[in-house]
Amino acid sequence: MEPVHIIGAGISGLGAAHYLSRKGIPSVIHEAGHSIGGRAGCIRSGGHAFEVGGKNFSTAWPRFTALLTEFGLNDFEPQHPGFHIVLKNRLIALEKSKTLSGDLRLAARLGLKSALQFRSFLAKARANADRLNYTSGLIEEIERRWDHSTIDNHFTRTLSDGPLRLFSIIMGAAEPDELYPSLLMLFASGFGKGEHRAIRGGIGRLHDCLAQGKSIQFGERVERIVTENGQVAGLELVSQTGQRSRVTATRVLSCAPLHVLKRIVCLPAYARVAADAVRYHPLALINAVYDQDVFRDNIHSIMFDAGSPLGHCSANRLHQPYHVRFTLSGRAARDVLDQDDDALLDLAEAEFSRRLPIRANRTKCLVTRHEGGICGYAPHFSRVKRDLLRGIETIQGLEIAGDYLEGHTMEGCLTSADLAVQRFNLEEPKREAA
Ligand SMILES: Cc1cc2nc3c(=O)[nH]c(=O)nc-3n(C[C@H](O)[C@H](O)[C@H](O)COP(=O)(O)OP(=O)(O)OC[C@H]3O[C@@H](n4cnc5c(N)ncnc54)[C@H](O)[C@@H]3O)c2cc1C
The missing domain is CATH 3.50.50.60 (FAD/NAD(P)-binding domain)
Structure with missing residues (x-):
């Protein structure tokens, strides 16, 4: 054949x-x-798997998890339980789990209106997770109601500059004024259900x-x-x-x-x-390994603010706070992506150190440029x-x-x-x- x-x-x-x-x-x-x-x-190098x-x-993804079962890949590592974001020049914690005390802490950090908008948005995404795709009626309904303008126009400023910018950066290497609510909903539903994991060994x-x-x-x-x-x-x-x-x-x-x-x-x-x-939005991802832990004080992941070329940064795995993934993404990053690898690395470490000083020595690193970038849909x-x-x-x-x-x-x-x-x-x- x-x-x-x-x-x-x-x-x-x-x-x-x-x-x-x-x-x-x-x-x-x-x-x-x-x-x-x-x-x-x-890329496997020197005992490390650089993803x-x-x-x-997510363990709720049917096709991905079916393949893992088919191939007998069953050793996983959990991902970090929450995010820190830089909002109004302060580093604040966002928890993934939804509890009453978590809700109260969120309200204290974001303000009541933003916290309510955030929780109700996530609840809608989770409740409809199985019915959200670009061929079902539900996402078309969201598009009709919301997609006439970008994400920043639909939510409070605090939400748009904070948690929703985190989603925009992670899911599209883009700013909230470059993406549309239907994609945000699709992404939140996809990652909102099930456990968030990575494969041991890469x-x-x-x-x-x-x-x-x-x-x-x-x-x-x-x-x-x-x-x-x-x-x-x-x-x-x-x-x-x-x-x-x-x-x-x-x-x-x-x-x-x-x-x-x-x-x-x-x-x-x-x-x-x-x-x-x-639209596709370009970014660079830097894997850097240090001789001591870089993340500490219960911080495993940070989203930076709009002026920073560093979009997001996290420990490669919860148990690897010495292996850092710096993502240079978002509008400010696009102005620096043509610089050489050493310059990008210096920028990333300097930005990171403003929030959590790096006290370790770098032993290995790999800079990967995704010039085609991440798909931002339309x-x-x-x-x-x-x-x-x-x-x-x-x-x-x-x-x-x-x-x-x-x-x-x-x-x-x-x-x-x-x-x-x-x-x-x-x-x-x-x-x-x-
Ligand atoms: C930094 C980053 C973090 C991400 N994090 C996650 C995550 O945690 N979880 C998740 O689910 N998704 C994540 N994504 C998204 C996910 O990685 C992508 O959606 C997915 O890998 C895209 O796969 P693809 O096969 O469609 O495209 P690609 O991976 O781009 O594959 C296309 C292939 O085609 C080749 N190619 C291109 N043009 C030609 C040509 N003309 N002829 C022949 N070959 C060609 C390319 O070399 C490439 O190998 C992330 C993406 C990035 C960039």
Whole structure:
């Protein structure tokens, strides 16, 4: 059987290859880089697993946890129980658990109105967690009521500068005035339910299991998806030395981010407009290991304020307060991301030390730049998604998966991959778009 040609060996591409293989359909993955995992990559060096992007999951995620069970990956580490945020130049604690005393402390820190808004928003997200996605009626209702303007316009200033900025930074590397409430709701529901965990030894263990027995061609960047008469006909590839080649392909599954997809395939005008509405925000992630604990005094995670190039920073694991993940993200970070690695590291440590002085020596570090960034979605994304999928439908043999379809978590990526594989099985011929 002719293989499905998958573009990209991130979690969407690896997941898609796995779901295809379960149906007995072979695949070949074309990966521009030299490693698997993409933005959830894991680099092992000197006894450390440097997770350079996505790593945390919720035990309430069905596809992610099903894979962990399937591969017998059952040793996990809990994530930190709460966050500290810099608000009005003070470091304050935010607890994840909801108790009456926790509510009272929140009200004391944020003010009553903000605390009530925050709790009611989170309660709504949790209560509807299973019904929130960009194809269900519920998220469309939220979009109709809320997505006419960005997050900052819907909540108190304290909330928008504080806890909701924390979500914006973590989930989109963006400011609250760059994201829309439906994404906030989707994200809060996805992470709000279940236990928050990471895989012992790193997310790379899951990727290794997914990649086992799959055909992955490294150093093959897809330059163009070739179509003839509305049907996929092949892929134009460029190697890292600049050598061009072409493979024949009648079934292609793009698992590259949307900003890549729109460059490599010719979409109908309405789908191009939809793709242009989706924003990706760049960031840099620094893994740094020290000879002593850096986090202390019950602090494991800090979100910095809007003027700081450091968006968020946390201990790699609760029991590793000496391994710090600095994330340079948000608007102020974008002005410094072109600086070299040492300068970024100096900036990160200086900003961090203003809140919690670093008294240890750095022994190892890795700076990773995500120039493509994190997907920030678009207002009224359900409509955007419909236009994108309708555009893809006009090209026979092409399917799409990735962080821009079902939420930009690893679970969202796996969901999009599973759905794309199911669409490949549809027997009716695709319709021409109106
Ligand atoms: C700093 C950071 C922290 C995050 N934290 C979490 C978290 O804790 N939990 C969570 O669930 N999610 C998290 N995320 C989000 C999650 O990591 C991403 O949504 C997910 O990894 C995206 O996977 P993907 O396979 O869709 O895309 P990618 O990982 O970007 O994979 C795409 C792959 O395609 C390749 N490629 C691109 N263009 C081409 C081309 N033209 N030809 C061939 N190959 C190509 C790339 O090299 C890459 O390997 C985080 C993201 C970041 C950046």
